[in-house]
Structures are given as structure tokens and as C-alpha cells.
Amino acid sequence: MNNAKKNEAITRMSDDFAKWYTDIVKKAELIEYTSVKGCMVIRPYGYAIWENIQRILDGIFKETGHENVCMPMFIPESLLEKEKDHVAGFAPEVAWITHGGQEKLEERLCVRPTSETLFCEHYANIIHSYRDLPKLYNQWVNVVRWEKTTRPFLRSREFLWQEGHTIHATAQEAIEETERILNVYSEFCEKSLAMPVIMGKKTDSDKFAGAVSTYAIEALMHDGKALQAGTSHYFGDGFARAFGINYTDKENRRIFPHQTSWGVTTRLIGAIIMTHGDDNGLILPPAIAPIQVVIIPVAQHKPGVLEKANELKSKLSSKFRVKLDDSDNSPGWKYAEYEMKGVPIRIEIGPRDIEKGECVVAFRHTTEKETLNYNNLEAVIESKLGEITADLYKKALENREKHTYSCTTADEMNDIIAKNGSGFIKAMWCGDEACEDAIKEKTGTGSRCIPFEQEKISGVCVNCGKPANTMVLWAVSY
Amino acid sequence: MNNAKKNEAITRMSDDFAKWYTDIVKKAELIEYTSVKGCMVIRPYGYAIWENIQRILDGIFKETGHENVCMPMFIPESLLEKEKDHVAGFAPEVAWITHGGQEKLEERLCVRPTSETLFCEHYANIIHSYRDLPKLYNQWVNVVRWEKTTRPFLRSREFLWQEGHTIHATAQEAIEETERILNVYSEFCEKSLAMPVIMGKKTDSDKFAGAVSTYAIEALMHDGKALQAGTSHYFGDGFARAFGINYTDKENRRIFPHQTSWGVTTRLIGAIIMTHGDDNGLILPPAIAPIQVVIIPVAQHKPGVLEKANELKSKLSSKFRVKLDDSDNSPGWKYAEYEMKGVPIRIEIGPRDIEKGECVVAFRHTTEKETLNYNNLEAVIESKLGEITADLYKKALENREKHTYSCTTADEMNDIIAKNGSGFIKAMWCGDEACEDAIKEKTGTGSRCIPFEQEKISGVCVNCGKPANTMVLWAVSY
Numbered sequence: 001m002n003n004a005k006k007n008e009a010i011t012r013m014s015d016d017f018a019k020w021y022t023d024i025v026k027k028a029e030l031i032e033y034t035s036v037k038g039c040m041v042i043r044p045y046g047y048a049i050w051e052n053i054q055r056i057l058d059g060i061f062k063e064t065g066h067e068n069v070c071m072p073m074f075i076p077e078s079l080l081e082k083e084k085d086h087v088a089g090f091a092p093e094v095a096w097i098t099h100g101g102q103e104k105l106e107e108r109l110c111v112r113p114t115s116e117t118l119f120c121e122h123y124a125n126i127i128h129s130y131r132d133l134p135k136l137y138n139q140w141v142n143v144v145r146w147e148k149t150t151r152p153f154l155r156s157r158e159f160l161w162q163e164g165h166t167i168h169a170t171a172q173e174a175i176e177e178t179e180r181i182l183n184v185y186s187e188f189c190e191k192s193l194a195m196p197v198i199m200g201k202k203t204d205s206d207k208f209a210g211a212v213s214t215y216a217i218e219a220l221m222h223d224g225k226a227l228q229a230g231t232s233h234y235f236g237d238g239f240a241r242a243f244g245i246n247y248t249d250k251e252n253r254r255i256f257p258h259q260t261s262w263g264v265t266t267r268l269i270g271a272i273i274m275t276h277g278d279d280n281g282l283i284l285p286p287a288i289a290p291i292q293v294v295i296i297p298v299a300q301h302k303p304g305v306l307e308k309a310n311e312l313k314s315k316l317s318s319k320f321r322v323k324l325d326d327s328d329n330s331p332g333w334k335y336a337e338y339e340m341k342g343v344p345i346r347i348e349i350g351p352r353d354i355e356k357g358e359c360v361v362a363f364r365h366t367t368e369k370e371t372l373n374y375n376n377l378e379a380v381i382e383s384k385l386g387e388i389t390a391d392l393y394k395k396a397l398e399n400r401e402k403h404t405y406s407c408t409t410a411d412e413m414n415d416i417i418a419k420n421g422s423g424f425i426k427a428m429w430c431g432d433e434a435c436e437d438a439i440k441e442k443t444g445t446g447s448r449c450i451p452f453e454q455e456k457i458s459g460v461c462v463n464c465g466k467p468a469n470t471m472v473l474w475a476v477s478y
Numbered sequence: 479m480n481n482a483k484k485n486e487a488i489t490r491m492s493d494d495f496a497k498w499y500t501d502i503v504k505k506a507e508l509i510e511y512t513s514v515k516g517c518m519v520i521r522p523y524g525y526a527i528w529e530n531i532q533r534i535l536d537g538i539f540k541e542t543g544h545e546n547v548c549m550p551m552f553i554p555e556s557l558l559e560k561e562k563d564h565v566a567g568f569a570p571e572v573a574w575i576t577h578g579g580q581e582k583l584e585e586r587l588c589v590r591p592t593s594e595t596l597f598c599e600h601y602a603n604i605i606h607s608y609r610d611l612p613k614l615y616n617q618w619v620n621v622v623r624w625e626k627t628t629r630p631f632l633r634s635r636e637f638l639w640q641e642g643h644t645i646h647a648t649a650q651e652a653i654e655e656t657e658r659i660l661n662v663y664s665e666f667c668e669k670s671l672a673m674p675v676i677m678g679k680k681t682d683s684d685k686f687a688g689a690v691s692t693y694a695i696e697a698l699m700h701d702g703k704a705l706q707a708g709t710s711h712y713f714g715d716g717f718a719r720a721f722g723i724n725y726t727d728k729e730n731r732r733i734f735p736h737q738t739s740w741g742v743t744t745r746l747i748g749a750i751i752m753t754h755g756d757d758n759g760l761i762l763p764p765a766i767a768p769i770q771v772v773i774i775p776v777a778q779h780k781p782g783v784l785e786k787a788n789e790l791k792s793k794l795s796s797k798f799r800v801k802l803d804d805s806d807n808s809p810g811w812k813y814a815e816y817e818m819k820g821v822p823i824r825i826e827i828g829p830r831d832i833e834k835g836e837c838v839v840a841f842r843h844t845t846e847k848e849t850l851n852y853n854n855l856e857a858v859i860e861s862k863l864g865e866i867t868a869d870l871y872k873k874a875l876e877n878r879e880k881h882t883y884s885c886t887t888a889d890e891m892n893d894i895i896a897k898n899g900s901g902f903i904k905a906m907w908c909g910d911e912a913c914e915d916a917i918k919e920k921t922g923t924g925s926r927c928i929p930f931e932q933e934k935i936s937g938v939c940v941n942c943g944k945p946a947n948t949m950v951l952w953a954v955s956y
Contacts, residue, residue, distance in 0.1 A: 034549075039552055044545035044547055044615070047545075048546070067525075068525050070528075070638065071512075071519055072514050072518065072636055073517075073620055074573075074636070075514075076514060092579050092580065095575045095577070096575065097575055097589070099573070100573050100624035101571050109514060111575070111589070121513060122512070125510055142619070142620070146578035146579040
């Protein structure tokens with residue numbers, strides 16, 4: 001028997017939020033550090049969360065007509081340099097291959113930080129006629145950005161993501177795609193991750209390198225910091241011009257097509273932790289939980305207990321991801337273990353429960369327990385999992401609303417931050433980049449986005465006092 | 479309308495096998511070349527084949543208790559060097575990262591050519607007690623080997639694969655795992671790819687760098703060359719000793735655990751092409767075909783044709799991967815297109831068929847056609863797909879048997895090769911590496927494996943004439 005686990009408590013969120021976070025990623029066995037700074041092992045439990053995210057999103061992408069491809073992971077330096085804004089944005093943070101085996105390469109190759117240039121090279125090869133459009137491509141791959149400061153999931157040098165890259169005959173089609181995907185991301189975050197997000201447009205200073213416009217979804221974490229959970233970019237025909245991609249339309253004219261790209265990353269796992277987790281560990285939304293129901297036999301050496309536990313497991317396994325833990329650890333150890341791992345529902349079953357034809361169902365997110373009988377258990381569990389998602393979403397939304405503020409001056413913003421440690425701050429902006437920079441300088445927040453749902457907080461810019469019509473969402477962010 | 483396709487015939491296999499192969503990978507739209515030598519774009523149709531391979535194998539791995547993880551893609555030079563045989567085997571063919579952003583790295587990192595060293599570092603961190611064993615891990619990732627000569631799928635600098643890495647308390651458990659996986663691979667190749675394989679052990683000179691023993695499955699291609707389709711390695715405790723991985727057993731002793739690794743790659747797609755393809759293009763086994771049934775409407779402008787085609791599509795889509803091609807290309811163009819793409823079953827449906835309540839079903843692998851009525855169509859298609867797999871397997875097996883020879887001298891081997899261009903050659907070997915080298919030198923073949931199913935071709939070594947008890951399978955190979 002092993003009762004040690006209980007004592008390995010994690011740092012409390014209120015004591016040290018950053019330490020609480022890294023304690024969870026380690027103790028819930030999501031990752032392990034490696035000897036390469038900023039690169040991590042994603043362990044089975046962490047990877048299973050990513051597989052669930054992939055499965056759901058990949059299904060939606062395919063339903064909406066997208067196809068998966070796989071580009072090389074290397075980009076020749078000359079190819080990266082073809083679009084000037086793009087190279088300026090990414091070259092400072094790429095990893096360079098200079099040697100293959102014993103030989104020095106004639107041209108350096110970088111490990112893809114993102115794959116616009118590779119997709120463009122490919123599109124130039126395969127797109128000739130209006131018949132070849134649109135191409136709605138996506139890939140699930142690893143990318144590398146040589147970050148200075150790294151944190152598991154939130155900012156790692158290597159990370160996993162999906163990157164959609166589409167190319168269209170017209171600007172309108174491309175813009176519609178950018179919006180469609182932002183909606184897909186938003187709905188996915190809200191329904192599958194129980195995480196409310198705000199959709200908006202990035203200011204020009206915060207656009208993706210090479211984009212005409214960048215759209216994003218922004219979420220608010222437990223500690224009041226914002227996290228960008230997904231982005232969708234409209235490129236216009238800039239990349240097409242730089243890479244010589246064009247097509248012949250029905251009137252036999254040569255036209256430059258319009259492009260988009262969009263992505264979400266393993267960062268979402270960090271967002272889940274910081275949206276739902278508590279001082280006992282992870283709390284996972286059912287849709288992406290590797291284990292949705294864990295069954296813990298009590299007094300499992302007594303006759304009939306393991307048999308009944310196995311029977312329940314078979315019964316529930318056709319509908320849910322179920323684990324029966326019949327190891328020789330104590331029930332107390334197991335309770336703590338699966339609390340740490342954020343399993344939404346725990347079923348406890350012992351000799352007395354079996355006599356009464358019952359089991360005890362405990363909920364991770366409320367610590368409440370209910371006694372249920374075996375009849376109709378699948379339907380009850382199904383409805384409970386739905387309630388859990390709704391509860392988690394509601395709680396996260398309440399937290400966001402509680403930490404959303406409206407300000408009219410930089411001083412007010414600083415007061416809010418001093419009192420509450422960031423939060424989402426709504427304030428007006430005149431559109432001048434100098435004012436955006438000044439606010440960053442004065443408050444330490446950045447403009448997260450210009451929300452699609454605008455409000456009129458005041459008539460003037462929070463910095464310069466000149467007339468302003470744009471509400472920006474400001475926050476300290478990950 | 480576009481009738482051009484018909485004229486873009488591919489090189490005939492008998493004229494130039496290598497050109498036939500690259501024509502297929504290009505014209506069936508499996509890959510496209512890129513500006514990085516040896517790296518390719520895997521296009522949607524090619525990637526969908528890989529996704530089907532992944533889905534089937536991943537299901538089997540999970541059923542047999544394996545869990546997916548994700549290791550970093552970078553290996554520090556000092557970590558790669560920890561196991562001396564391993565580094566000797568891989569260092570000459572790795573890509574080296576020397577710079578991150580503007581900075582020169584203190585230590586070079588290589589892009590993983592395989593991940594034993596990373597798994598070992600991780601195991602050393604997480605394995606302490608017998609309770610921590612076994613770990614049955616797998617990952618689906620990209621790896622890089624800086625090959626001089628490259629060919630799409632068969633030998634590319636970057637390729638996709640799965641690499642299983644397991645660690646066990648005892649040698650016996652590890653050996654059983656090695657064998658279990660070889661059987662999984664063999665069964666997968668035979669049932670899902672309709673490709674017969676021979677299971678055997680590699681000679682010492684052909685073992686994986688750092689392995690105690692390497693097992694492999696070998697297949698014979700249309701041109702008589704052999705292709706290694708999967709490998710499974712037993713490492714003993716060599717890596718555990720080199721990396722300081724040990725555990726405390728129940729008697730509180732420190733023990734070195736035993737390891738395995740095993741993998742199949744995107745090379746399997748090359749094997750499928752060269753096992754089943756013909757002069758009209760690809761022929762895909764139903765289990766991994768992205769489109770199992772293509773529906774081609776004939777005279778689709780006529781009333782009711784598209785409606786009926788759509789009705790058939792909905793009807794069949796619940797059971798099969800179905801595409802309805804209602805583009806404005808001619809039926810003839812479409813026939814050639816889906817022949818090139820190796821779609822197992824084509825359904826043609828026109829006004830006269832509809833009147834009679836029938837459709838024409840054409841089979842890619844035989845060019846035969848049958849007229850079927852709509853009743854019970856799903857069940858008939860299902861049984862036809864099963865027959866196709868059986869037919870493809872039978873044909874490939876017949877081809878292999880036709881090109882399998884027994885020889886007792888190197889001269890006989892050379893005669894066979896001169897007459898038939900390789901094939902599998904069974905010949906006895908005394909076990910001396912010098913004789914193995916001599917045969918390679920004299921005949922241009924290599925030892926593919928020592929088949930588990932041994933025969934006594936003669937009593938003496940094919941090279942030196944000394945007594946020999948081991949039958950080796952020799953072949954020119956990919």
C-alpha cells in the first residue's frame with residue numbers, strides 16, 4: 001500500500017500561482033522536463049488530452065471541407081526571406097541547421113516556426129487555374145521558436161499545433177474562411193473546453209508577421225492574466241505576390257489568389273489548467289478528459305467487489321472513457337491521485353454499496369457526492385457529464401466577468417491592476433500606435449484585441465484624450 | 479470538360495520501373511517535391527493513406543496496452559553519445575542545429591534520427607521501482623536522416639513514423655514484446671495492406687545500432703527487389719546501463735531493466751505502390767484507401783442522374799469512404815483519374831441504369847465490371863471489398879513465390895539475378911561475417927533476414943563451403 005501521495009500536496013494557488021501551475025503539470029504527469037531547455041516530454045496523460053483535442057477539431061475541420069497534408073519541417077533561408085514582413089517577424093527566433101552529417105550545408109535551413117513559406121512554395125507549384133481553387137489545407141505538426149523564457153505548454157521552444165493554410169480565388173472567400181475558423185475555435189473552446197473566450201481583431205502592432213489582419217480568441221486565467229487561445233489570419237494577396245502564386249480565371253486573366261492561416265497549439269492544455277484547476281490539482285472538462293469516469297473499489301479484497309467493479313466498467317465503457325483502478329494502493333491514495341488528475345467523475349463501490357445495489361458518485365469540480373443505483377447509470381452519468389461542462393463554463397464565465405473592468409484613464413487601469421492583478425480592462429483607443437505603446441509602458445498591459453462586440457466606455461482615448469471610437473481589451477498576458 | 483488526363487499516361491513498369499514509381503507518386507498526387515532535397519510535401523491523398531495506416535495501427539497498439547507520448551525533436555550531442563554503438567550508427571547521418579535565433583548554441587543539437595536516447599533520459603527520471611514497470615510507450619512523429627540518395631517515401635531525409643519504446647523488468651518480457659510487435663506488423667501488412675511479408679532476424683552486421691537483436695518483416699516488390707517493411711529491436715539492458723536506468727525490485731535490489739523499440743514508416747506507402755500498382759497507376763487495398771468507392775454519374779445533366787448518384791452516396795457513406803465526382807470533367811477523364819488513384823471500386827450510374835434499378839460496378843484490380851441492383855448494395859460492396867483484399871494478397875504472394883529461388887553457390891545466385899533481377903534467394907550461411915560480406919561483394923545482394931521458418935537448402939555455406947545450418951534470405955533491396 002502506498003499512502004504517500006496525500007502528503008505530496010501542491011503549492012496553493014494563492015501562495016504562488018506560477019508554482020501551483022508547474023506543480024500541476026508535473027504531479028498530474030502531463031509533462032517531464034528534458035535536458036534541452038524549453039523542450040518537454042509530453043507524457044501519456046498529457047498527450048491523451050492533446051489527442052482528444054485533435055480528434056474533435058480534426059473532425060470539425062474535415063466536416064468543413066479541409067484536408068490534412070504534411071509539409072517538410074525545414075525551410076531554406078532564401079525561402080523564409082521571400083516575404084519581407086514574415087522574415088522580419090520570425091528570423092530572430094528560429095533554430096538553424098548548418099550541417100547534415102559531416103557536411104556543412106550550402107544554405108542554412110531553419111526548423112519551421114510556422115509554414116506559410118512552405119505552403120506558398122507548394123501552392124505556386126500546384127495552382128494554375130480557377131479549377132484548382134480553393135485549397136483548404138491543414139497539418140498537425142511540431143514547430144520551433146527559440147524563446148528565451150519558457151514554461152511548459154504556455155511557451156515552449158518546440159510545441160505541437162495545427163496550422164490551417166487556405167488559398168482562395170477572392171478576398172471575400174478568404175475573409176469568410178478566417179471568420180469561419182475563428183468561430184470554430186470559439187465554439188470548440190466554449191463547448192469542449194468549457195472556456196469562455198472573447199473574439200476580436202488584433203491591433204496592427206500585434207498582427208502576425210505578413211498578415212493583413214489577425215483575429216484571435218482571448219481567455220482569462222484564474223490569476224487574471226489573459227491567454228491568447230487561437231489565431232486566424234487573413235493575408236490578402238501579399239504572400240501570393242511574393243511567391244508568384246497565380247491562377248487563370250474563367251476569362252483567362254492571371255489573378256493573385258488570397259490566403260489565410262490559423263492555428264491552435266498545445267498551449268490550450270495550459271489554458272485548461274489555469275481556467276479550471278484548483279488547489280487539489282487539475283479539473284478536466286469531460287470532452288477532453290482522458291479518463292471521464294474512474295471506478296475505485298473499496299475493500300476490494302472482499303468477495304464480489306472487484307467483480308461488480310469490473311461489471312460497472314464494462315457497462316460504462318461503451319459510452320465513456322473509463323478506468324478501473326484495482327491496484328493495491330489505498331482508496332484514499334487513489335482519491336487524491338484522480339483528483340490531482342482532474343477526472344470529472346469518481347465512482348466508489350464497496351461491499352455495502354453492492355448489497356444495496358448502489359454506488360457513490362463523486363464530482364471533481366464540486367466535491368459533492370451522490371448515491372446512485374445501477375439502473376440507468378449510463379444515462380445519469382451522461383447527463384452529469386453535460387452538467388459538469390455547463391458548471392465549469394459558468395464558473396469560468398463568472399470569474400471572467402468578476403475580473404472585467406472599464407477604465408477611462410491609465411491611472412484607473414493601474415489602480416485596477418494594483419488591486420486585482422490585471423483582469424480584462426476595457427478602455428477606448430484613438431487608433432494611434434503611440435498611444436497603444438504608451439499604455440503598455442504606463443500599465444504593463446498589452447492590447448489583447450479589439451473585441452467584435454464593442455461598447456462605448458467613453459468618447460476619448462484612454463491615453464491621449466482625443467476622440468476615440470474603438471474599445472480595446474487590455475490585459476497582462478501569457 | 480477536360481479530357482487531357484487520359485493522354486498523360488505514366489511510364490510503363492516494364493520500360494523503367496523507377497520512373498513508373500515516381501510517375502505514380504506524382505500523378506496520383508501523393509507527394510510534391512520541395513526546394514529542400516530529400517524532403518517532400520505529402521499531399522492530401524498521400525496523407526490520407528498515412529492517416530488510415532495510423533488509425534489501424536494506433537488502435538492495435540492501444541488495445542495491446544501501449545500509450546502515446548511525445549518526446550522533443552532535439553537531442554543534445556552529449557546525450558546522443560551516451561551509448562557508443564548507437565552514436566556510431568547514427569551520428570554520420572544527422573542534421574545539426576548550431577544556432578538558435580542569433581546565438582550560437584553552447585552544445586550542438588541534432589534533429590532526432592530515432593529517439594532511444596530521449597526515451598532513456600526520460601526513463602531514468604521516472605523509473606524507480608518495479609511498480610513503475612513496464613512502460614509501453616509509442617509516438618507518431620517525424621525524424622530526419624541525412625541520406626545522400628533520396629526517393630519519395632522509400633528514402634527521404636525527413637520521414638514520418640511511429641516509434642515504440644518499451645521498458646520491462648525482465649529480459650523475457652522485453653523479448654516477448656519484440657516478438658508480439660513483429661507479429662502485429664506482419665498481420666497488419668497481410669490483412670490491411672494485402673502484402674505478404676517474411677518474418678526473421680537480422681544478421682549481426684545488419685542490426686540496429688545498439689540492439690542485441692533486430693527482427694524485421696521483409697516484402698518483395700514487383701521488380702524483384704526486397705523492402706524492409708518494419709523492424710522490432712531487443713536492446714537487453716545495454717541502454718539502461720549506459721543511461722543509468724534502474725529500479726528496486728520486491729527484494730529491494732537495484733536492477734537494470736530491459737528495453738525494446740520498433741517502428742514502421744511512411745515507407746509503407748512506397749511498399750503498397752510497388753506491391754499492387756500497375757501501368758494504369760496505383761491500386762490500393764480497401765483498408766487504407768482514402769476513397770473506397772467512387773461514384774461517377776454518366777450523362778449527369780439528364781434529369782434524375784445526380785439525384786440518384788447522391789442517394790447512392792448517402793446510402794453507402796455510413797459504411798464506406800465514398801466520393802461522388804460530379805465535376806464537369808468527362809466520365810472518361812474521371813475513370814482514368816480514379817484508376818490512377820487506385821480507388822478499389824467505381825460505380826457508374828446513368829439514365830439507363832436508373833431505369834433498370836441498376837448500376838455498373840467496376841473493379842480497379844481486375845478491370846472487370848458487374849451490373850448490380852440497388853437492393854442489398856451495401857452488403858455486396860462489403861463482400862467485394864473483402865474479395866479485393868484477398869485477391870490482392872493472393873496475387874502478391876504468387877508474385878513472391880514466383881520470384882523466390884534456392885541457391886547453393888554464388889554463381890547460381892548471379893545467374894538468377896541476371897535472369898530475373900533479384901527476387902528472394904534462399905541460401906545457407908555458416909554464420910561468418912566474412913562470408914556475408916563476400917556474398918554481398920560477389921552478387922550485389924544483401925542478407926535480408928534469417929527467416930523464422932527455416933529450410934535446409936544444403937548442408938554447406940553458399941560462400942565458403944563449410945558446414946552451415948542457417949538459411950538466409952538474400953536479395954537486392956530498397
